[in-house]
Amino acid sequence: MAPLLPLARRIDALSEFVGRWVAWLVLAAVLISALNAVVRKAFNTSSNAFLEIQWYLFAGIFLLGAGYTLLRQEHVRIDVILSRFSKRTQIKIDIFGILCFLFPLVVAVLYLVTPLVITAYTSGEMSSNAGGLIRWPVFALVPLGFTLLGLQGLSELIKRLAFLQGLIDDPTQKKQEKTAEEELAEAILAAETAKKKEAAQ
16 A cells, blocks of 8 residues: 555645635635626626626535545544544544445546536537526536545545555544644744754853
């Protein structure tokens, strides 16, 4: 399993990269929503394209962010039940879930949705609403999002198997970045420690 750990790290890096860029879609959705509201109230006009692009952005946030969410261990878990088991048992349950539920779901979605995306692209399918948008880009988010989710699932499987072999630490610990306050406190503490060392010399 050790040779596969670099692959898991590369997948994690990809999920981290995608997740950070997808976060900007939230800002885009908010700005478009605000602009649409202002135009509708100020000029008594609107466009279905404005409404649909908000739906597209929401789909992008939800689908493209799924792998990042799995990386961060933020998907819904039944911790009330799992917490009663040992860590190794919890990891084995995770492995079972990945193999028997996550991977089959990803394969089924890709199998069923990909032909629809191809058909929508080749036909140039448009929204049925007046002034609506072309449909294939939002359709394409489904297989893309599930591919990213499947890749992250593979990474999580590798890490859990490596944990059972004693190669890495617990991969189920949530990855939390330090807040600005924590970083500031650490910087102040480091500066004070440095001053004390200089004074002692």
